[in-house]
Amino acid sequence: MSKTQKINAWNVDLYIVTWNVSSKYPDASPLTNLLGLEKNPENDNHQPDFYVIGLQEINAQPQNMVLGFFKDDPWTQRFKEILKERDYVAVKSEQMQGMLLILFAKRKHILHLRQIETEYTRTGLGGMWGNKGAISIRLSLYGTAVSIVNAHLAAHDHMLDERIVDFNQILDNHHYHVKMYREIFDHDYVFWFGDLNFRLNGENETTPQDIRAMIQKDKLSELLDRDQLNSVRKEGRAFYQLNERLPAFPPTFKFERGTSNYDMKRRPAWCDRILYKVRADAYQNVQLSIEQTSYKSHPGYTISDHKPVTSEFVIKVFEDPAEKSIEFAYIPSWHIGEDNSILYTIPEGFEENDGTDWIAIYRSDFSSFSEYVGYEYTARVDEKKSPRTKNRNVRRSLRLEFSENIDLTDGESYILLYFQSTGLKGVTGMAGMSNVFRAEKRPPSPRFEAVD
Template sequence: MATVNPRRPTEPSGRKLSIHVVTWNIASEAPPLDLNDLLQLNNQNLNLDMYVIGLQEMNCGIMSLLSDTAFEDPWSSFFMEVLSPLSFIKVSSVRMQGLLLLVFAKYQHLPFIQIISTKSIPTGFFGFWGNKGGVNICLKLYGYYVSIINCHLPPHVANNDQRLEHFDQILEMQNVGRHDIPNILDHDLILWFGDLNFRIEDFGLHFVRESIKNRCYTDLWQKDQLNIAKRQDPLLREFQEGPLRFPPTYKFDKNSDNYDTSEKKRKPAWTDRILWRLKRQPHAGSYTPKLPAPNFSLSLKSYISHMMYTISDHKPVSGTFDLEVKPVVFIPMITLMHEGLWTTENDILISYSSTPDFLSSPWDWIGLYKVYINVNNIPETEDQFLLCYYSNSLQSVAGISNPFKIQPRVILQEDPPGEAQPQI
């Protein structure tokens, strides 16, 4: 095995990542045929780097759970089939009964994403049942700590105090218990979303529906339980949210755009929300919070609901963010290169080098992967491949090569006799 010593690249001044976050209570339904609007695949102005997808109320019947244990669940499979041809790779996932959290990233970002932990925090039935609670993926992104939490909080307007208790409980249980990992409140970014189940207080059903019909949301915002709680709770106040300029996303008759017409006639509410919190920097010599670090900033570009989807009694919500970072880590721990011309009929040679602080393991491995390309945007249609170095100790990809081609094997056959015809 040969090694190479690449020249140390110039430290980058900054990098912007576009992140699309999705939350949807799918009410145990299977994926629809088309999710292009939800994933913003038709938006030519977007060049996304990451997808963060959180689902609630996935089908968690016994047969479904057994099937999903043996095979990929249908929603994960659907997202992978749609996103793989666009050069996205599933970085990590975690599931707890009906809760599912998925993170996808463009392959070029993989060496700079390190999975720290995945966690499930059940809060249903006094913490013994996972029908309610939260799932978390904690990762380092270009050297910064990012915690992603998808949760499902208790329902009904009267259970607001219980919702707030579960919020605190899920947050408190995120700490991984390792000395080298900071407390979650010291992470650079927390993305918190899901079916938070906060309701609209005081107003009656008729007033709420008339306000929605006339698109007069101002009065409803004032009585939204989450907005009220943020005004009263100092910690919750640190979580930001975009403006609710879309209609309440709950509760609809399935396969329609009509709010609940059943006997219960649930009052509409903004149950499905996306929040975020940036780490605050203390003033010198004091503990008073200041502005976030200038090397790490997040801006919301879009916060919308997707009313066209009718399979559930909830409408999905998405938020698109621009994350601007000055990378702490900008050199891959492993640099991989393929040596010479690769063909399917000859031995192959791989060269790689590592940074001085990289700890290898006998369980590390190098994989060869086919690169899927979008032929609508890239005229190149020949198969291309990548080498990926997987670190067992980091549970992450530590290095990735540039795309390259492999020459197919050529077999000479006599057909007809006396004439050599190449067969690929």
Template sequence: TCCMPSEDIYEGYYITLYANRVHIITWNVGSATPPDDITALLGLNVGDGNTDMYIIGLQEVNSMINKRLKDVLFTDQWSEVCMERLSPFGYVLVTSQRMQGLLLLVFAKYFHLPFLRGVQTETTRTGLGGYWGNKGGVSARMSVFGHTICFLNCHLPAHMENSDQRMEDFESILQQQQFEGQAATGVLDHDVVFWFGDLNFRIDDLEMQVVKSAIDNNKLSTLWEKDQLNMAKDSETVLEGFQEGPLKFPPTYKFDVGTDTYDTSGKKRKPAWTDRILWRLRATAPASTGKRGSISGLTSGTKVTQHFYRSHMEYTVSDHKPVSSIFTLQFPYKVDVPLVTLIVEDEWNSVADAIAKFRLVPNYSRSSWDWIGLYKVGFKHHKDYVGYVWAKQEEADYHRQEHQVILMHEELPKGSGDFILGYYSNNMSTIVGVTEPFQVIITTFHYFNIKII
């Protein structure tokens, strides 16, 4: 289970830390259609089921609309393939953001949805001086169990000589991306930032043969000090606080498509670590000397542990190789009370059982457009429901502790299976309450109207 607590002793106090496991993937897909199988890329073939969130950042996604897409809500094959692979394992698309070739997808286990709040996305164009979205950044921010996290997927300018331009564009993206409402903050104001993408930094000074020899002889450390991003960390204040694991995998660009052979074309691009995943923790004020101050200092911070940082050489549809990393985020506390609690029977054996009771926390900002969806276990996104009912209340019912809705026969599945109910908040544009899975085994249908009790 997620958010397994571990205890730390801190100056005589027991502090419970909650762990959240995040799997991040970045890949410049070079306008290719998805490969037949991305199971290994997602780690589903060796996964222990402990990953809580998947964050997938793609660049150069083909912007042509494909007519074979099954889901009318999505206009690209990559979103569809990722949903098809992840949904059977209980992952639901939380949000997505597209800007031309840049695509960011955020997935989470369905039972975490009520605790991912304040979800917002942003885009920044930096191509052609800000008029074109072929380069730039797309981001998604949210509060995860009460801690703010921002995921930023960037595609920065290409070519060896443009290192300064890459830094300028990154700075511009950070300045322009401002989130609204209670989260009226910039990217760097979040507790944790993950920055990834085709950042396009190259290896300076060294000749092609020197670089290839270092790769062939597995002496990658000799290339690290000439990597433009590593060099920039010492001088660029905008990179302050950003961390990256050691580059123990070969450069991920540029390959002949269909192979794991570095560029043999006339251009003969020098191999480079263009595809990167970094993270940053917000600096917290130093704790005061008293015990209470020490604890508040500790609880204001989240620990990030990187478990691996690797490339995937077996994928050959693009001239880039995908890069992935798994992190554990240790939260010092966890906000885990849902805004809406849904109650259902363990089994629905007849239409008469199709009743959902729900309770709202006192400060929940409800809307007459809130609804409760019936979802088959393995659903892909919040609109992938079998049926739904409006979660309406009469004025006189506002102060009732518990409310109830009845699903009509049209909203019920035609066969049996495992289902959950999810309460969708119109104001928050997200699911704010879910049930445990329950069985629906209904063979005959009767007509019912929705009643509000």
């Protein structure tokens, strides 16, 4: 984008959840309240544009990890169920042992999420084990670059130096493949959250009972003066690049499971945090901005020894003039059990990656990019009917044949999505969407001997 080009800009809102679930599965407690929603979608006062769900210590036993290759874990399933009926799509997820990160977007935005990539860094056992570390998703959200980081740092009061080492190790080893946005802090917006495990200074001076008494007397500001995260940020030792609104809620760790009573075996602390950063002056023609509209804990959830924390942000995004989209020709219907031919047009300047772009077919009410029914790589374009050209500066139309073996249901509605592979490791984005069409099974043609 030209630094001086006039562009359209507007605000979108993003809602972040961080929760150490202590290896527990979801219970009967409704998660709608955690998401700022009502049980009935019709009663929702507000539905954000994006949800980011960051969990730590999900049940990552070997049998569950193997099962995760075939279906979503119970937490992902629960969040999908809630958000699907509100027209959200799970765009991307990443898991590293017990850490899970999921990005949901309102369906109207998904065509404008490009160059999506995940990354992870292990810091447990000197970088050999993934029980601690960070997982992230980076993407181009309209014209802005966003990095979303879910971290779980070293535990225990006396391990402050190890937490700082973890932070720097994540920065040193977390590298993306998108040009200009190789590192976390290269991005226009950064959201860094998780069980950061920072405790309160004065381990030998204040007991768990002392801290609990101060909480009961609402002396949170005095406790925050001892907060390790605030201290290391002020000293420039870690997280100083990021901003945080001071928590106005009580410490979120450690609780007796099933209650909202602090466990006196540990000193209560604000382990669960959400920080952010914006490069406000990254462009000459638009001023980026971020407003944190909420930051709170949810004490009503008791299955874990941590309380979940949420925060909502309003950020400014802008139209990307360089964004190109595939145009599908109208598809009247899909014939089950037959080869189907589709026509699509590649706009001028579109970076098609020969052989690794693909077109997938989904049910029209899909709730995740992983729910495709079938797909074909664009490398299978019929060269005779649609001759390719190496010239990317011309508009061109191509025809692709889908196999008769794709299993669709008669009478159901479907849609095609075009996925663009940039040629960089693991970097993809959706770049086109067809009309919704019905699948139908045509009656067989009459045999010759059946014709009078």
